Amino acid sequence: MKKNIKVWLVAGVAFLLFILSLAQLGLSRERLSAAYDRGMVIVDSMIPPSVSNPSNVATAALESLHVAVLGTLFGVVFSLILAVFAARNLTPHFTVSVAVKSFAAFVRAVPALIWAILFIIAVGLGPTPGILALAVNSIGMLVKVYAEAIEEIDIGIVEAMKSTGASPMQLVFQGVLPTMMSALVSWSIFRFDINIRYAAILGIVGAGGIGWELVRASRMAAYSEVMGITLVIFFMILVVENVTRLLKKRLDLASMETVRS
Amino acid sequence: MAEKVLEIKNLTKKFPDGTVALNDISVSFEKGDLIAVIGPSGAGKSTFLRSINRLQEPTFGEILIEGKDILKTKGSSLRKLRRKVGMVFQGYNLIKRSSVLQNVLHGRLGYSSSIKGSLGMFSQQERKRALEVLIRMGLEEQTLKRADECSGGQQQRVGIARAMMQDPVILLADEPIASLDPASSARVMNYIKIMSQEQGITAIVNLHQVDYAKSFATRIIGIRAGEIMYDGPPHLLSEHIIKDLYQDQYAEEARAQ
Ligand SMILES: Nc1ncnc2c1ncn2[C@@H]1O[C@H](COP(=O)(O)OP(=O)(O)OP(=O)(O)O)[C@@H](O)[C@H]1O
Ligand SMILES: [Mg+2]
Numbered sequence: 001m002k003k004n005i006k007v008w009l010v011a012g013v014a015f016l017l018f019i020l021s022l023a024q025l026g027l028s029r030e031r032l033s034a035a036y037d038r039g040m041v042i043v044d045s046m047i048p049p050s051v052s053n054p055s056n057v058a059t060a061a062l063e064s065l066h067v068a069v070l071g072t073l074f075g076v077v078f079s080l081i082l083a084v085f086a087a088r089n090l091t092p093h094f095t096v097s098v099a100v101k102s103f104a105a106f107v108r109a110v111p112a113l114i115w116a117i118l119f120i121i122a123v124g125l126g127p128t129p130g131i132l133a134l135a136v137n138s139i140g141m142l143v144k145v146y147a148e149a150i151e152e153i154d155i156g157i158v159e160a161m162k163s164t165g166a167s168p169m170q171l172v173f174q175g176v177l178p179t180m181m182s183a184l185v186s187w188s189i190f191r192f193d194i195n196i197r198y199a200a201i202l203g204i205v206g207a208g209g210i211g212w213e214l215v216r217a218s219r220m221a222a223y224s225e226v227m228g229i230t231l232v233i234f235f236m237i238l239v240v241e242n243v244t245r246l247l248k249k250r251l252d253l254a255s256m257e258t259v260r261s
Numbered sequence: 262m263a264e265k266v267l268e269i270k271n272l273t274k275k276f277p278d279g280t281v282a283l284n285d286i287s288v289s290f291e292k293g294d295l296i297a298v299i300g301p302s303g304a305g306k307s308t309f310l311r312s313i314n315r316l317q318e319p320t321f322g323e324i325l326i327e328g329k330d331i332l333k334t335k336g337s338s339l340r341k342l343r344r345k346v347g348m349v350f351q352g353y354n355l356i357k358r359s360s361v362l363q364n365v366l367h368g369r370l371g372y373s374s375s376i377k378g379s380l381g382m383f384s385q386q387e388r389k390r391a392l393e394v395l396i397r398m399g400l401e402e403q404t405l406k407r408a409d410e411c412s413g414g415q416q417q418r419v420g421i422a423r424a425m426m427q428d429p430v431i432l433l434a435d436e437p438i439a440s441l442d443p444a445s446s447a448r449v450m451n452y453i454k455i456m457s458q459e460q461g462i463t464a465i466v467n468l469h470q471v472d473y474a475k476s477f478a479t480r481i482i483g484i485r486a487g488e489i490m491y492d493g494p495p496h497l498l499s500e501h502i503i504k505d506l507y508q509d510q511y512a513e514e515a516r517a518q
Contacts, residue, residue, distance in 0.1 A: 156352050159348075163343055164343070169375050174370065178358045178359050
């Protein structure tokens with residue numbers, strides 16, 4: 001009985017919030033139906049999709065790919081370095097670990113598009129701010145997951161390396177990296193999948209790549225062009241996703257092999 | 262009198278929670294001895310061993326390795342001293358995904374430059390040495406296998422090979438045979454004994470099997486509640502002393518039953 005009242009209360013509040021939001025946004029029935037009509041017109045003009053300047057679009061798509069690859073690469077390298085300091089079992093001091101982890105959490109909280117805008121202000125338009133934005137955005141996530149992977153490493157391995165007289169750098173390269181390699185690779189691939197999606201839209205704010213072509217076409221109301229470019233983005237992501245999936249499958253097979261033996 | 266390789270003075274370890282694991286231990290070790298450290302669970306055997314190469318930080322005392330106090334070193338001088346002390350673990354602690362050869366070469370990390378060692382670049386001489394040690398340990402077939410593809414006994418021998426590559430003066434082994442079957446155990450203990458005798462290495466081995474201690478060691482140290490209760494040759498370790506040493510454990514087991 002009591003539970004029932006609670007459910008009704010929550011539902012009532014939710015409904016109230018819904019009505020309030022509608023009123024706030026000024027959504028009226030007329031506007032909604034008008035949007036529908038306008039939408040239908042646009043969809044009509046999108047068909048058939050076209051690409052008026054294929055070489056331009058291809059170059060832009062390739063640029064997006066470059067942005068994603070380089071952004072991921074820089075992200076991976078810097079995340080690894082930071083993760084060594086963030087992981088509780090390797091950090092020189094726990095305050096360093098807390099500091100690096102908080103930094104990553106902050107970076108993570110800021111969306112990629114905002115990083116892109118910030119870097120455009122700093123270095124100007126083009127693919128460079130896109131690469132930097134993706135690198136920084138990747139760091140936010142990768143430092144966390146890499147550090148967690150390092151923290152899962154058996155402390156015995158660290159002790160064994162230390163007892164040979166190995167330096168901290170040797171410990172990381174010869175002991176920690178080989179041990180966390182499969183986690184490292186699969187997280188990095190996962191991140192690349194995310195980055196290729198971002199790279200496709202970063203151009204919207206002027207950070208290079210195919211997104212810019214999309215904005216250009218829509219500003220000129222060239223809706224068939226918009227559709228064409230959207231399809232190119234779609235195929236680009238599809239191809240990348242399948243390549244990374246294949247790669248992952250290979251790796252999983254490789255690690256299954258080792259479990260079996 | 263033989264040369265003192267390791268001298269421990271007033272070694273004390275008190276954990277933050279108040280547990281006194283080692284209580285003012287003073288003892289010295291001579292070149293080429295194989296010392297078995299025995300005692301009930303929780304006596305402080307691991308703490309004792311791990312203090313020697315400072316995997317654990319003692320609260321107080323001196324640990325002189327060939328005259329040099331390891332507790333007063335840090336950074337690269339600590340690493341230089343550590344390479345003189347090889348260590349073998351109950352859980353082997355090999356890099357599972359790396360090859361047996363690579364694991365053995367890790368014993369040379371303390372001697373190589375940071376960059377070269379990080380990249381796994383070892384000299385032709387060191388590789389040759391590693392192969393020789395592997396052959397010596399009966400592991401030539403395993404050289405290129407991944408470490409985790411080897412049996413437990415083989416992995417432990419890889420662990421010994423890694424330690425031997427350090428050209429150690431001291432070899433520490435914390436329960437090296439606790440996870441092995443009797444045949445592998447005897448083999449591993451044999452290799453430790455051979456290395457100790459041939460190369461004049463002082464081996465200190467924590468064991469919980471008294472019979473292994475008696476048949477392999479040249480000297481036995483019995484620890485109870487953080488203090489040395491027995492220190493002498495194996496043949497003088499009487500049933501009476503053993504019973505005394507393990508009395509708490511017997512009492513506990515009796516209570517449990
Ligand atoms: N990190 C720690 N914090 C608090 N107490 C500890 C810690 N590590 C060990 N001890 C305590 O110190 C004492 C000695 O432990 P140690 O591991 O050296 O015993 P051991 O002789 O090696 O025992 P075992 O035969 O079970 O390996 C024990 O009472 C143990 O509970
Ligand atoms: Mg122990």
